[in-house]
Amino acid sequence: MIMKTAFALVATLTLASAALAVEVGKPAPDFTATDINGKTIHLSDYKGKIVVLESYNSDCPFCHNQYKTGAMQALQRDFAAKGVVWLLVNSVNPNNASHRTPAQARAEMAAEKMDVTAWIDDSSGTVGHLYDMKTTPDMYVINKDGILVYQGAIDNRPDPFHDPTKAQNYVSAALDALLAGKPVAVTETKPYGCSVKYAD
Amino acid sequence: MALTTHAAHTHVQLLLSADTARPGDTIWAGVDLKMDPDWHTYWKNPGEAGMATKIQWQLPPGVTAGDIQWPLPEKLPPAEVTTYGYSNEVMLLVPLKIAADLKPGMVLDLTAKVSWLECREECIPGSTTVAAQLHTGWKTEISADATTMDLWKSKVPQSGDRLKAQAWWEQPANGDRRPLIISGKFIGLLAGKLPTDFDFFPNANDNYEIQGTTEKSSIATTDSASRPPVFALRKTVQKFSGDWPKEISGVIVMQALGYRVGYEVKTPVADQAPPGVTLSPPSESSAGVSPAPPIPPKTPAAGTAALPLMLLYAFLGGLILNIMPCVLPVIALKILGFINHAQQKPGRVRTLGLVYAAGVLVSFLALAAVVIGVKAAGRHAGWGMQFGSPVFIVCLTTLIMLVALNLFGVFEVTLGGRTLSGAGQLASQPGAPGAFFNGILATALATPCTAPILATALGFAFLQNNPVIIVLIFLFVGFGLAAPYVVLSWNPAWLKFLPKPGAWMEKFKIVMGFPMLATAVWLFNLAYDYYGKSVLWLGIFLVIVALAAWIFGEFVQRGRSGKGIAIVIVLMLLIGGYAFALENQLHWRAPIVSASTPGSIADSPDGIDWQPWSPGAVTKAQTGGHPVLVDFTADWCVTCQVNKKIGIEVPSVREKLKAINAVTLVGDYTHFPDNITTELNRYGRAGVPLVLVYPKAVGAQPIVLPQILTPGIVMDALDRAAKQ
Numbered sequence: 001m002i003m004k005t006a007f008a009l010v011a012t013l014t015l016a017s018a019a020l021a022v023e024v025g026k027p028a029p030d031f032t033a034t035d036i037n038g039k040t041i042h043l044s045d046y047k048g049k050i051v052v053l054e055s056y057n058s059d060c061p062f063c064h065n066q067y068k069t070g071a072m073q074a075l076q077r078d079f080a081a082k083g084v085v086w087l088l089v090n091s092v093n094p095n096n097a098s099h100r101t102p103a104q105a106r107a108e109m110a111a112e113k114m115d116v117t118a119w120i121d122d123s124s125g126t127v128g129h130l131y132d133m134k135t136t137p138d139m140y141v142i143n144k145d146g147i148l149v150y151q152g153a154i155d156n157r158p159d160p161f162h163d164p165t166k167a168q169n170y171v172s173a174a175l176d177a178l179l180a181g182k183p184v185a186v187t188e189t190k191p192y193g194c195s196v197k198y199a200d
Numbered sequence: 201m202a203l204t205t206h207a208a209h210t211h212v213q214l215l216l217s218a219d220t221a222r223p224g225d226t227i228w229a230g231v232d233l234k235m236d237p238d239w240h241t242y243w244k245n246p247g248e249a250g251m252a253t254k255i256q257w258q259l260p261p262g263v264t265a266g267d268i269q270w271p272l273p274e275k276l277p278p279a280e281v282t283t284y285g286y287s288n289e290v291m292l293l294v295p296l297k298i299a300a301d302l303k304p305g306m307v308l309d310l311t312a313k314v315s316w317l318e319c320r321e322e323c324i325p326g327s328t329t330v331a332a333q334l335h336t337g338w339k340t341e342i343s344a345d346a347t348t349m350d351l352w353k354s355k356v357p358q359s360g361d362r363l364k365a366q367a368w369w370e371q372p373a374n375g376d377r378r379p380l381i382i383s384g385k386f387i388g389l390l391a392g393k394l395p396t397d398f399d400f401f402p403n404a405n406d407n408y409e410i411q412g413t414t415e416k417s418s419i420a421t422t423d424s425a426s427r428p429p430v431f432a433l434r435k436t437v438q439k440f441s442g443d444w445p446k447e448i449s450g451v452i453v454m455q456a457l458g459y460r461v462g463y464e465v466k467t468p469v470a471d472q473a474p475p476g477v478t479l480s481p482p483s484e485s486s487a488g489v490s491p492a493p494p495i496p497p498k499t500p501a502a503g504t505a506a507l508p509l510m511l512l513y514a515f516l517g518g519l520i521l522n523i524m525p526c527v528l529p530v531i532a533l534k535i536l537g538f539i540n541h542a543q544q545k546p547g548r549v550r551t552l553g554l555v556y557a558a559g560v561l562v563s564f565l566a567l568a569a570v571v572i573g574v575k576a577a578g579r580h581a582g583w584g585m586q587f588g589s590p591v592f593i594v595c596l597t598t599l600i601m602l603v604a605l606n607l608f609g610v611f612e613v614t615l616g617g618r619t620l621s622g623a624g625q626l627a628s629q630p631g632a633p634g635a636f637f638n639g640i641l642a643t644a645l646a647t648p649c650t651a652p653i654l655a656t657a658l659g660f661a662f663l664q665n666n667p668v669i670i671v672l673i674f675l676f677v678g679f680g681l682a683a684p685y686v687v688l689s690w691n692p693a694w695l696k697f698l699p700k701p702g703a704w705m706e707k708f709k710i711v712m713g714f715p716m717l718a719t720a721v722w723l724f725n726l727a728y729d730y731y732g733k734s735v736l737w738l739g740i741f742l743v744i745v746a747l748a749a750w751i752f753g754e755f756v757q758r759g760r761s762g763k764g765i766a767i768v769i770v771l772m773l774l775i776g777g778y779a780f781a782l783e784n785q786l787h788w789r790a791p792i793v794s795a796s797t798p799g800s801i802a803d804s805p806d807g808i809d810w811q812p813w814s815p816g817a818v819t820k821a822q823t824g825g826h827p828v829l830v831d832f833t834a835d836w837c838v839t840c841q842v843n844k845k846i847g848i849e850v851p852s853v854r855e856k857l858k859a860i861n862a863v864t865l866v867g868d869y870t871h872f873p874d875n876i877t878t879e880l881n882r883y884g885r886a887g888v889p890l891v892l893v894y895p896k897a898v899g900a901q902p903i904v905l906p907q908i909l910t911p912g913i914v915m916d917a918l919d920r921a922a923k924q
Contacts, residue, residue, distance in 0.1 A: 060323055194323040
């Protein structure tokens, strides 16, 4: 707990962000980060759009399962077409074998045929800690008013071998509801996966 | 017989407790996972990440597998994402029921598909199929592996019969988080000791998560049957969906001497604490403080609710003060007093006991009055603050030296001009004024020591605005300090354990003069802070007073003639010594207070590099990525000095501090700076010692160490701070 509070504080100080607690129904805290192309990204840049945050580590079998089956890319492609902003957050620290340099990340993005707005290089863990991301994948959906409407697991199958298309996908359900102007039914679930490989 | 597969970093094997099973019996299957060094697999509740190991059985008809029995796991780092799992090796145990209608002489092929997630820095899913053969026969014959399996069975949490656990919500929900208290009582011993550490590993639930961080809280209950070990754990529950849970289940883990045992518990969650239960503010936590109140609440919400408990603490603390190092010298006086009392009439003994108590209580009332006055004047009050007064120190040094001289027999204390006891008489007969004086002296010497239990009660008292409560708490400390003597004086029969009066008393009295002298030296050393090198004049004054005492004893009390001249000389010495040494040279009432030395304050060349504490220094060090150890201390605080010697300034702690690159700050409370008083009050303490360990993250709340330190406690806190 102290870690989370502490890191949230660090993040708050660094990012001069107003909100501390990330909570469904409350404004999602703003952040400033850099993507793998060196571009500066503010969450507030996307005000008026639906935003998805995906905590990502391709070496994590739970993430890998979503990508090797093509399920995650399909989700990204479908919702990009509907104007949804999709931000990948990679918080793996530089000393970990799963860390990706910007060049490696660009190659991986192309190889995996990802369709995301940006891949945020969060090797400092700033964004991850700010949002209290615990696992990869840990998903966040933010509505057009900047309110967090979903946080938790990608789907209801915490298993690195399942067929994602057969699972109940919480993120696509939340996005469909938002696009249809309906309330989000499942707003919070327990995230599953590998622990995020933060720097010590 | 057993088929073995090696996949990735985990080696899986299927073992059976029997080679041959009689139909109708239940045998055990063991799925043994051996992990490479640094790799681990997960418990049935993996925690905030990871995945529980799964076993899918393919069994012939007539064999049915029960639930997996999971040995007690460990809590795995990092603290920010707590997981529960196993390192090195684990054996998951499964009961296999062999149907009664199977025929003897059959060969059964048992197959299990085991899938797991193994993690080190990265995670890899593994899966394999393991198999074993079982024969049916007329009787069950155990296998060679049965002993090993029994060992693993002993590690499976037991039913919680010896544990009376209960749970309640501590506060209403704060968003999707809510603090939960899990409390209980354990009857029995672990490794021959009472368990020293408790934790709770929850069962998994999709609707909520009982988070990994456990904060320990000391618990007090009015239920007289609840003797320790009573534990209380504060956990944060995060809700994902549905209502707040009405019942929780998991494993209570307890530890003694490195030996760990788990007990299965399942308990309803009450909406409030059971009646009569009071939780102290968090004093110790395994990985930090709770999110809602980052700083321990100043006082338990309703001041009056906690009052009876605080009065109990005050009484117990007073009792303990009797054996604290600063009061110890006075014990010499008391022991002699007792032996003398024992010879007297019971009535008089009782009176003297009460008079002693009165002396203690009047002193405590005076202290309470000072505290109320200081608070009324808008300043911070602190225990032992009179040691911040040089005048007090000079008076007390002189007084203690005179007590020592008295014990050495240089002069006698007589009051009211009573005839002196003969030279052969062993000790002076302490009359009522003597007993009263003893009471005052005991109190005066007790103040620089804060007994462990007393800290809580006094911390409570100093934060009160109601004078009645302050007076009550101080009086109860006084009751505690005086209690043993009053009780003994009313039951003189108990004094018979003491040796008969005799010549030994004279020697004992002299021997006891030396701790008194040592106390005087210690006080003299405190005076140095105020007077610097001029403290020499205090020394000269003490020598003059000692000379006057000898002349008084030798010529006024025991002399045959010339008493008048002797009295004149004594008075001249005292007045002259006072006027010249104290007033003229020392300026004893208005010393120049030297500022504490800036820069580093290392005690010895290889000692810890102490930097002065300031509120900003902690944040500055944290910003630089350093964990911080803060020691609030004072020259007059004996407990602080002992802590530093035994628990902090030792090679193991020094090395640990270097290894984790910690910054060490010392806050000097000798002169009662207001900013330190404020800091102490923040942690509910009324005085030093207070030792804090801050993790390196900026703004992270510190781990508050207990009052009495050992290197182990300090190292443990540093380790935890470094990991966060």
